[in-house]
Amino acid sequence: MSRFLVEILVKPRPGLLDPQGKAIHSSLHSLGWSGVEDVRVGKAIYIDLDAESKEAAVQDAEAMCRKILANPVTEDYEVSVVGEREGASA
Amino acid sequence: MSMKVAVITFPGSNCDYDLYKAVQQVGGDASFVWHRERGLDEFDAVMLPGGFSYGDYLRPGAIARMSPIMEDVVGYAEAGGPVLGICNGFQILCEAGLLPGALVRNNALRFEGRDVYLRVERADTMFTSGYEAGRVLRVPIAHGDGNYEADSDTIRELEEARRVVFRYVDARGEQSPGANPNGSRNDIAGIINERGNVLGMMPHPERAMESILGSSDGIEVFTSLLENLSPAPTS
Numbered sequence: 001m002s003r004f005l006v007e008i009l010v011k012p013r014p015g016l017l018d019p020q021g022k023a024i025h026s027s028l029h030s031l032g033w034s035g036v037e038d039v040r041v042g043k044a045i046y047i048d049l050d051a052e053s054k055e056a057a058v059q060d061a062e063a064m065c066r067k068i069l070a071n072p073v074t075e076d077y078e079v080s081v082v083g084e085r086e087g088a089s090a
Numbered sequence: 091m092s093m094k095v096a097v098i099t100f101p102g103s104n105c106d107y108d109l110y111k112a113v114q115q116v117g118g119d120a121s122f123v124w125h126r127e128r129g130l131d132e133f134d135a136v137m138l139p140g141g142f143s144y145g146d147y148l149r150p151g152a153i154a155r156m157s158p159i160m161e162d163v164v165g166y167a168e169a170g171g172p173v174l175g176i177c178n179g180f181q182i183l184c185e186a187g188l189l190p191g192a193l194v195r196n197n198a199l200r201f202e203g204r205d206v207y208l209r210v211e212r213a214d215t216m217f218t219s220g221y222e223a224g225r226v227l228r229v230p231i232a233h234g235d236g237n238y239e240a241d242s243d244t245i246r247e248l249e250e251a252r253r254v255v256f257r258y259v260d261a262r263g264e265q266s267p268g269a270n271p272n273g274s275r276n277d278i279a280g281i282i283n284e285r286g287n288v289l290g291m292m293p294h295p296e297r298a299m300e301s302i303l304g305s306s307d308g309i310e311v312f313t314s315l316l317e318n319l320s321p322a323p324t325s
Binding site: 019023069071073074 | 149
């Protein structure tokens, strides 16, 4: 068993209106960043997870995304392992 | 015999008493069922109230959907039992997969708490048979995430099967961009499942039960169900 730090990015699906992104977009424009073309807001979820391998940790996290962490109607997700500590006790 | 209704309460529900009272007002027999309880067999209908279950953490309805009682709600709905979800209840029904689509942040990013006009698109459901099709209702909304989203195929399917039960309109009953409070696709305010026993809606008929408090246009949602269930209650 090792302990993995898994990062999950949950993002609004392309084409879906993202009102938060729009509001931030217009704020950035009013602050002078006229080059900002588009803003999308998602969320990052960090999970400490004990698993047999990096692959198993990713599989677990993907199952969590399908079950609860992301809504497939409106959101896409991306899972990556960003840290690892070997031999961690469960 | 009077209609036995379960009002499911989650941590953060805040329209549960309004819903309870609405059921009692039309002569039904309401009971609160805490989200950790199990078993809905004794009830003739199940209602999920508005509110902010689990503080809307993660997504509105996402955590509530995992409550123990929701397994029973899903089974109850699949067996044909009538299920009504209002506001957060609608969000939970979508998260639970009992209704398609999702409710996302209002397009203007504002919480909208005010009366809106709705057109009754279907008067042939067990929840709306007391209305005339096309009738315009004035009913309150109170939500920050009521913007109905689904992919285009789903929207087309809903429209073709006439599963949009309520639509946002103006006072004259016409659809217009100004009459849509949250950006919902096709001005959708409420939809029903294919079988016709699960209705979800963002507006609050249970808060439109007394003309002295602004509107009594919501009453028929409850009287319709009572009338349709009384002769031969489903189990």
